[in-house]
Amino acid sequence: MLDQAYRLRELIKSKEKSSKQLRIIAVSSGKGGVGKTNFSVNLAIILKELGKKVLLIDADFGLANVDVISGIFPKYNLSHVINKEKKIKDIIFNGPSGIKIIPGATGLYEMANLSEEDLENLMNAFEAIKYDFDFVIIDTGAGIHKNVVNLLRSSNEVIVITTPEPSAITDAYAVIKLIFKDVKKIYLVVNRVDNYKEADLTAGKISNAAKKFLNVDLEYLGYILEDKIVSKANKEQVPFYIKYKDSLSSKCILNIGKKLIYEELDLPKIEPSFAAWFEKLISNFIPSGGK
Numbered sequence: 589m590l591d592q593a594y595r596l597r598e599l600i601k602s603k604e605k606s607s608k609q610l611r612i613i614a615v616s617s618g619k620g621g622v623g624k625t626n627f628s629v630n631l632a633i634i635l636k637e638l639g640k641k642v643l644l645i646d647a648d649f650g651l652a653n654v655d656v657i658s659g660i661f662p663k664y665n666l667s668h669v670i671n672k673e674k675k676i677k678d679i680i681f682n683g684p685s686g687i688k689i690i691p692g693a694t695g696l697y698e699m700a701n702l703s704e705e706d707l708e709n710l711m712n713a714f715e716a717i718k719y720d721f722d723f724v725i726i727d728t729g730a731g732i733h734k735n736v737v738n739l740l741r742s743s744n745e746v747i748v749i750t751t752p753e754p755s756a757i758t759d760a761y762a763v764i765k766l767i768f769k770d771v772k773k774i775y776l777v778v779n780r781v782d783n784y785k786e787a788d789l790t791a792g793k794i795s796n797a798a799k800k801f802l803n804v805d806l807e808y809l810g811y812i813l814e815d816k817i818v819s820k821a822n823k824e825q826v827p828f829y830i831k832y833k834d835s836l837s838s839k840c841i842l843n844i845g846k847k848l849i850y851e852e853l854d855l856p857k858i859e860p861s862f863a864a865w866f867e868k869l870i871s872n873f874i875p876s877g878g879k
């Protein structure tokens with residue numbers, strides 16, 4: 589294992605130089621069922637409509653996944669790439685509005701169990717698409733799972749979603765506490781609120797606790813109103829932003845997308861790339877390697 593991680597890091601170093609800037613943003617929550625997948629799918633579509641090239645990676649092991657919500661039914665997923673049965677280009681599906689989707693990426697959580705060859709396949713697979721995207725949005729599981737935490741710690745930017753429910757707030761804070769030392773930028777989104785005041789209050793509780801106890805500044809990205817359109821669109825297996833652009837939920841998430849792209853968010857001076865991301869994944873999932 590030691591040699592394996594060392595060799596991979598050397599390989600990564602040689603590839604890092606040629607990478608272009610890329611924003612890899614993981615979406616997570618403390619509690620399950622707070623709206624991660626709906627948020628990830630619709631945010632990806634909005635970023636694309638705002639002119640960015642977007643890859644959505646489905647690493648949520650929840651029930652209603654990216655494919656169900658966006659109405660695509662892929663035959664292959666990341667495990668076929670790891671097994672070398674498929675090339676990564678064969679498992680990148682065309683999603684709505686021209687976004688690209690990698691389905692079934694929960695295999696990423698099994699990194700520690702992969703052989704050296706598998707890891708290399710995976711890294712080379714991402715290498716092959718490194719110029720194709722500006723944004724990678726990763727829909728993850730709830731961050732209370734150890735493997736999800738490893739995945740989050742590997743991302744430079746993490747969006748934590750919560751609802752105003754006290755249990756969701758407590759769990760969101762718990763995730764932030766687990767990741768704040770490794771993640772450069774943590775954003776908050778409050779979903780399913782009745783009005784902006786409720787959202788501000790919720791975001792305030794988490795931000796204040798994070799500042800007071802962890803000395804970390806969270807970036808409040810915005811809120812999404814409680815909206816029946818979301819479940820209606822889910823039943824129709826179409827992203828709400830595509831079919832119901834004038835809905836309240838669509839307007840709310842559009843604001844969030846614009847904020848992510850246009851606002852001066854004081855982004856860390858880092859050189860995000862698939863190679864850098866991969867290096868962090870390896871050191872988080874295989875911590876003893878190379879040391």
Ligand SMILES: Nc1ncnc2c1ncn2[C@@H]1O[C@H](COP(=O)(O)OP(=O)(O)O)[C@@H](O)[C@H]1O
Nearest residue numbers: 621622623624625626650780813814815818819
């Ligand atoms: N803003 C919202 N208004 C109303 N219902 C919502 C909203 N966001 C999510 N939901 C509902 O919450 C449920 C969970 O959403 P989902 O995106 O699958 O969450 P997660 O990925 O976190 O498990 C779905 O039934 C969805 O319709």
Ligand SMILES: [Mg+2]
Nearest residue numbers: 625648650652
């Ligand atoms: Mg989900």
